[in-house]
Amino acid sequence: MDRSPTAAASGIEAFIRDLPKVELHVHLEGSMRPATLIELAARHRVEGIPGTPEEIRDWYEFRDFPHFIDVYLASVAALRDEEDFALLTADVAATLAAQNVRYAELHVSLYGHLMRGIPARVVFDGIEHARREAEREHGIRLRWIPDFPGDYGVEAGAETLEAVLRDGPDSVIGFGVGGIEVSRAPFADLFGRARAAGLHSLPHAGENGGAERVREALDLLRAERIGHGIDSLQDDRLVARLRDDRIPVDVSPTSNLRTRAVEAIGEHPLPRMMEAGLLVTLNSDDPPMFGTDLLNEYRTAHTLGLGTAELAELARNGVAASYLEESAKRELIGEIDACPAPM
Incomplete structure (x- = not known):
């Protein structure tokens, strides 16, 4: 049996590739491929967006989190009509399916479109058309988490929630808040309304705002999952x-x-979070903007010292934390358990 480093590397790569996965924290708009962004920006004559993939990669070198938000909002401006949202969703679904992602809950930056005068119905009609096609073509199941940037205030959140309650399809399963990490306290009543309407509370918290933001998300927003949460430690x-x-x-x-x-990636707290017994899921967030995808996140977890047992645990955690029905969860976890680890 070949136990060389090369064989071991190819073995872990095959394991990561073949492992059935879910993705629970990925942004639809932040998943736009550079080629798609360039195409849409040219179609709609959107200024300020670089015109080549190389220039896009340079544009995605972020100084800090606020700079990332600026670039993110600039790229969102290339999405204008139902066909744009359908094209984006089809691209994202195919990319996820190629990584053996079976189910994904995607954040949709709905307020970023409402603030530009794009009706919620245009957004939902486009992404729903492509979602149904993707389920037929690739077998991947997609669900939506509309959100708003907290630094835009309660009014932005209220406008977003009203649009969801008025126009949102049944595939909307949650409500979120992201953006620059301000106090979550002002949004308590808003999230109470969302929960009363049957939406799951899925806020970002503890990405860079400290442990207090996570406590606020739990106590005031009744968060069912925490997006990022690394400051919890x-x-x-x-x-x-x-x-x-x-x-x-x-x-x-x-x-x-x-x-x-x-x-530095070696300083990431993922291993410590797992050692502490937290129910951690692994995700790609805004993959093209960060030069990654879900396969690469599993590779990164491996470089941080996690073996195949821990990688499979992360995959099972994703299934457990999802809003899949219980029968589908059992089936998917069975497939994860049956995925052969390299010798």
Whole structure:
């Protein structure tokens, strides 16, 4: 049997490739391929967007998190009509399916479109058309989490929620808040309304705003999952609460590196979060913008010291933390358990 480093590397690569996966923290708009962004920007004559893939890659070198948000909002401006949203969704679905992602819950930056005068119905009609096609063509199942940037205030959140309640399809399963990480306290009533309407509370918290943002998300927004949450490790009592209450934490290592939430990938707290017993899921966040994808996040987790057992645990955690029906969860976890690890 070949036990050379090359064979071991190819073995782990095959394991990561073949492992059935879900993705729970990935942004639809942040998943736009550079070629698609360039095509749409040219079609709609959008200024300020680079015109070549090389220039796009340079544009995606982020100084800090606010700079990333500026670039993100600039790229969103290339999405104008139903066909644009359908094209984006079809691209994203095919890319996910090629990584053996079976199910994904995607954040949709709905307020970023509403603020530009794009009706919610245009957004939903486009992404729903492509979602149905993707399920037929690739077998991947997609669900939506509309969100708004917290730094735009309660009014932005209220406009977003009203649009979701008025026009959102049944495939909308949650409501979120992202953007620059301001206090979550002002959004307590808003998330109460969302929960009363049957939407799951899925906010970003603890990406770069400290452990207090995670506590606010839990206490005031009744968060069912925490988006990012790496700052939770600043507070031992919070870590114990997340562990004991089995609150999932959706972690995206490369994203945290590229937005300077961590200084070096070797410093990422993913292994410590798993050692602490947290229900951690692995995700890609805004993959083309960060030069990654979900396969690469599993490779990164492996370079951080996680073996095949831990990688399979991350995959099972994603299934457990998802809003798939229980029968589908059992089936998918069975496939994960049956995925052969390299010898």
